Amino acid sequence: MADSTGSAHEGRAHRDSDMLSLRGSNLDRIAARGVSVPDYDRSAVTPGIVHFGVGGFHRAHMAMVLDDLIAAGRAGDWGIVGAGLLPHDVRMRDALAGQDHLYSLTLKHPDGTRERRVIGSIIDYRYGPDDPQGLIDLLGDPRIRIVSLTVTEGGYNVNPVTGEFISEEPMVAADVAALAAGELPSTVFGYVIEALRRRRDAGVPPFTVQSCDNISENGHVAKRMFGAFARLVDPELADWIDAHVAFPNAMVDRITPATTDEDRAELREDVGLQDAWPVVAEPFFQWVLEDMFTSGRPPYELAGVQVVEDVRPYEHMKLRLLNSGHQGLAYFGLLAGYTYAHEAMENPDIVSYLRRYMDEEGTPSLEPLPGIDLDGYKDSLIERFSNPEIRDTLARLGAESSDRIPKWLVPVIVDNLSSGAPVEVAAAICASWARYAEGRDEQGAALHIVDRYAEELQRVAQSQAADPLAFVRQVQFFGPLADDPRFTSAYLAALGSLHARGAKETVRRLAAHEEL
Ligand SMILES: NC(=O)c1ccc[n+]([C@@H]2O[C@H](COP(=O)([O-])OP(=O)(O)OC[C@H]3O[C@@H](n4cnc5c(N)ncnc54)[C@H](O)[C@@H]3O)[C@@H](O)[C@H]2O)c1
Numbered sequence: 001m002a003d004s005t006g007s008a009h010e011g012r013a014h015r016d017s018d019m020l021s022l023r024g025s026n027l028d029r030i031a032a033r034g035v036s037v038p039d040y041d042r043s044a045v046t047p048g049i050v051h052f053g054v055g056g057f058h059r060a061h062m063a064m065v066l067d068d069l070i071a072a073g074r075a076g077d078w079g080i081v082g083a084g085l086l087p088h089d090v091r092m093r094d095a096l097a098g099q100d101h102l103y104s105l106t107l108k109h110p111d112g113t114r115e116r117r118v119i120g121s122i123i124d125y126r127y128g129p130d131d132p133q134g135l136i137d138l139l140g141d142p143r144i145r146i147v148s149l150t151v152t153e154g155g156y157n158v159n160p161v162t163g164e165f166i167s168e169e170p171m172v173a174a175d176v177a178a179l180a181a182g183e184l185p186s187t188v189f190g191y192v193i194e195a196l197r198r199r200r201d202a203g204v205p206p207f208t209v210q211s212c213d214n215i216s217e218n219g220h221v222a223k224r225m226f227g228a229f230a231r232l233v234d235p236e237l238a239d240w241i242d243a244h245v246a247f248p249n250a251m252v253d254r255i256t257p258a259t260t261d262e263d264r265a266e267l268r269e270d271v272g273l274q275d276a277w278p279v280v281a282e283p284f285f286q287w288v289l290e291d292m293f294t295s296g297r298p299p300y301e302l303a304g305v306q307v308v309e310d311v312r313p314y315e316h317m318k319l320r321l322l323n324s325g326h327q328g329l330a331y332f333g334l335l336a337g338y339t340y341a342h343e344a345m346e347n348p349d350i351v352s353y354l355r356r357y358m359d360e361e362g363t364p365s366l367e368p369l370p371g372i373d374l375d376g377y378k379d380s381l382i383e384r385f386s387n388p389e390i391r392d393t394l395a396r397l398g399a400e401s402s403d404r405i406p407k408w409l410v411p412v413i414v415d416n417l418s419s420g421a422p423v424e425v426a427a428a429i430c431a432s433w434a435r436y437a438e439g440r441d442e443q444g445a446a447l448h449i450v451d452r453y454a455e456e457l458q459r460v461a462q463s464q465a466a467d468p469l470a471f472v473r474q475v476q477f478f479g480p481l482a483d484d485p486r487f488t489s490a491y492l493a494a495l496g497s498l499h500a501r502g503a504k505e506t507v508r509r510l511a512a513h514e515e516l
């Protein structure tokens with residue numbers, strides 16, 4: 001395995017004349033500066049995986065695992081070809097193309113230590129619109145045995161109320177029409193389904209579709225959504241996919257904030273390395289993966305992946321404690337005037353209120369987790385959220401809330417209402433989203449809401465002075481919660497307190513179990 005090199009973040013200034021650009025021919029010189037580099041022959045690595053959605057997370061997680069395995073001589077035929085479909089993906093195409101598809105990964109420890117390495121497992125990158133036929137041909141190549149995804153929660157096109165595929169989504173409808181007319185696709189659904197059709201017709205075994213997104217039962221969701229798209233195109237193909245293509249479930253975990261210019265500058269100053277798009281992440285890593293693959297898989301377990309029969313309990317633990325905990329941090333934190341996750345975690349009331357959510361509401365909604373030290377897990381979440389080096393922004397955690405709250409937090413509330421467990425803190429988190437969606441902070445400054453439904457959310461939130469339940473009556477996000485008095489009484493108390501007393505005092509009361 002390629003060892004990562006630990007070093008303190010020294011702030012040592014490298015001069016411009018000293019600067020190394022990241023490319024294959026510079027790897028020895030980069031290694032001499034204490035950064036571990038791929039010590040395998042990258043030209044001998046052949047493609048086995050096409051990954052859609054090469055962002056920060058894929059490069060901090062799955063691509064690192066493949067880099068470890070290739071370095072260990074166990075996955076030379078599992079090189080990754082990245083694929084991007086959205087207009088902004090040209091930036092990733094150009095950044096990677098300019099550096100032989102290499103990039104650096106920096107793990108930031110809470111004590112300021114950095115572990116830096118160069119990852120070599122991404123061997124090529126295709127931006128779909130440049131050459132759709134080329135991408136389809138690649139997906140049809142028998143060497144490609146896995147198509148993996150980090151296309152975000154919204155990328156699966158699920159109607160949050162019905163759980164069904166949104167077939168009228170314009171890009172999707174256009175792709176269904178394109179495939180019916182024998183034209184090339186443009187969405188991930190179109191590429192994957194058309195490639196599977198071609199493989200079936202050519203007698204090439206199908207690839208596995210391996211989701212790495214933060215969605216409960218992500219494999220099942222992917223199977224249903226890709227299946228629904230296929231059914232719109234060709235019901236027989238849909239039946240064949242249903243019978244022959246594996247969609248394993250997975251729980252994935254590593255906090256990976258968006259890369260900043262400071263991260264690029266730190267790399268130049270500390271190492272003298274010029275990387276167009278480095279990745280930074282926390283040291284913690286977890287990947288629990290269902291062992292269900294259509295055409296083989298890399299020996300993931302040799303690189304620290306937990307390959308198991310049933311992922312669901314782990315997924316629920318993570319989505320309902322970590323990701324819902326992030327939602328608990330984001331809106332209260334932003335309203336209280338914090339910018340970074342670790343800054344908000346310096347407020348002991350925020351820590352206690354989050355712990356109350358995890359202990360009293362997240363935990364009772366979980367199924368038994370034999371062999372898991374749940375208290376230790378929750379302690380570690382508090383530590384991870386508090387890591388001052390990660391500089392994860394509350395804005396990142398609070399973006400696309402309409403994809404996150406319904407998938408992570410609403411299920412906790414629904415389960416607890418049916419089991420009789422408490423929902424006060426989860427209802428307060430919903431209220432913090434509603435208050436945040438009004439678009440003004442407590443000083444009256446504008447909040448920049450990043451959400452594909454931002455306009456509608458803001459319009460509804462601004463009507464809640466007159467109609468305080470308006471926000472949770474949006475059934476597309478909250479289902480029938482507005483009809484349950486146990487939920488609405490807690491929600492209204494929290495929303496009223498946020499308006500009357502502000503976020504910090506509301507959190508203090510929640511932490512202290514005081515009336516709102
Ligand atoms: N960042 C983390 O801490 C983290 C941790 C665990 C899991 N994840 C999962 O990974 C996902 C991506 O996170 P990231 O930090 O890499 O984000 P990112 O913004 O860096 O990358 C997201 C990628 O997905 C692509 N994408 C988005 N919508 C798409 C669509 N409809 N079709 C095709 N491609 C689409 C984007 O173009 C981009 O390439 C998250 O949404 C989450 O599900 C992230």
Ligand SMILES: O=P(O)(O)OC[C@@H](O)[C@@H](O)[C@H](O)[C@H](O)CO
Nearest residue numbers: 214252253254255256323326397
């Ligand atoms: O990236 P998202 O959209 O799934 O959600 C934001 C964060 O909660 C998430 O990225 C966590 O950092 C991550 O799930 C940790 O593994």
